[in-house]
Amino acid sequence: MIRNREIQLLLMVMCSVSIIAIIIAAILSPIFAWLMFIVSIILIGCCFVFTWWRYRELATLSGYLRQISSGDYTLDVRDNREGELSILKDNIYKMTRKLSEQSAVLQQEKLQLTNAISDISHQLKTPLTSMTVMTDLISDVNLPEERRIEFTRNIEVQLERIEWLVSSLLKLSKIDAGTVIFKKNEVIVDELIRHALQPVLITMEIKEQTVSIEGNERVSFYGDFNWTAEALINILKNCVEHTMEGGKIEISFSENVLFTEITISDNGKGISKEDLPYIFKRFYRGKNANDDSVGIGLAMAQSIVTSQNGTIEVESGEEQGTQFRLKFYKSIHG
Known part of the structure; x- marks a missing residue:
């Protein structure tokens, strides 16, 4: 000293x-x-x-x-x-x-990233392996023409699945990084719902499902039309996927001084009590999930809605159908 x-x-x-x-x-x-x-x-x-x-x-x-x-x-x-x-x-x-606290958060994010990479690798491995096998079969000169057409179509389906997965992951990563700028335009809910229904109408027709829409055509909220439609499409796909042939999907919407609410219900096989807390978790697949399910659609829907000052609630039970309730809370717009 x-x-x-x-x-x-x-x-x-x-x-x-x-x-x-x-x-x-x-x-x-x-x-x-x-x-x-x-x-x-x-x-x-x-x-x-x-x-x-x-x-x-x-x-x-x-x-x-x-x-x-x-x-x-x-x-x-x-x-x-x-x-x-x-x-x-x-x-x-x-x-x-x-x-x-920051170190704990970083460790948690590191673990989540590791798990996400593992999940993505698993999701990509299956279609890639399938396409590799079918490509080898197509190269066989003695393969019948009808089988060649079948394998080619299967390869196209797997490529579409991979494209959807990569596109969804890119959208999710942009939302997580805060690089997505959500617009604050007036969204007419009736137009939004009818737009979101378009991609699932063919599947609904094949499964002979019906849909009903109920609500005042003047109901609206301020948000991003295209991104919100993306969220609704994923929810509707989930409802269509888990509803049996001849089933029914009901959509209603309303608004009050606090929020605008959209309710989407189906009479399908529902979600078990054990799976219910995890349905918005990425890559989570419940016991009733289809083999082709990736488990990312509902996670994306939640991210989109919550990023626009909204919430998603779900009520369901096995063989009791499922109800999704979306609320978009109102704020002052200059």
Whole structure:
């Protein structure tokens, strides 16, 4: 500590002041000189001890910071006292807790990324393996023409599946990264629903399913028409997929001073109580899911809706059908 330039300067100043004080006291009286000498020694000693204690505390904090930099966030240096050092300790502790929370979040995101990559690899592996096998079969010159057409069509289906998966993942990643700018235009709900129904009408016709739409054609909310349609399409696909032939899908919508609500119901096989809490989790496939299901459509729907100041609620039970309720809360628009 003595080698510290600040300490050397402090001792030099204090000694100089003490010598001057002793000389002045000696002029007045030898007794005052001795008294001043003793007092100076005591003051210099007290200052030295106090400075040594502060440097020891700072050294402790430096060691604490080194431990933090190495990833140890378990230490607690708070002493619940008054003073600058105590304030510094408290701020360091707060910073440590914040770093600990951020580290936990990063670890969780790293785990989620690892799981997502694993899920994506699994989803791509199946169609790629299927296409590889069918490509080898097509190359056989003795393969009948009808089989060649069948395999070619199957390859096209698998390619469409891969294209949809990659496109959906790109959209989700953009939403997660906050790079999607959702428009704030007036969306007429009746037009939105009829637009979202178009991609599933053929499947519904094949399965002889019916759909009913009920609501005032003036009901609206402020949001992004195309992205919201994307969310509704994924929900409708889920309803069509899990509703038997001849089933029914009901859509209703309304609004009040707080929110605009869209309700989509089906009379299908429903969602089990065990699966219900996880249906919006990416790549989650419930026990009633089809073999071709990826488990990403509902996750995307939730991300789109929540990004537009909305919520999705679901009510269901096995053999009781499923009901999705979307609420878009109103806000002030200039």
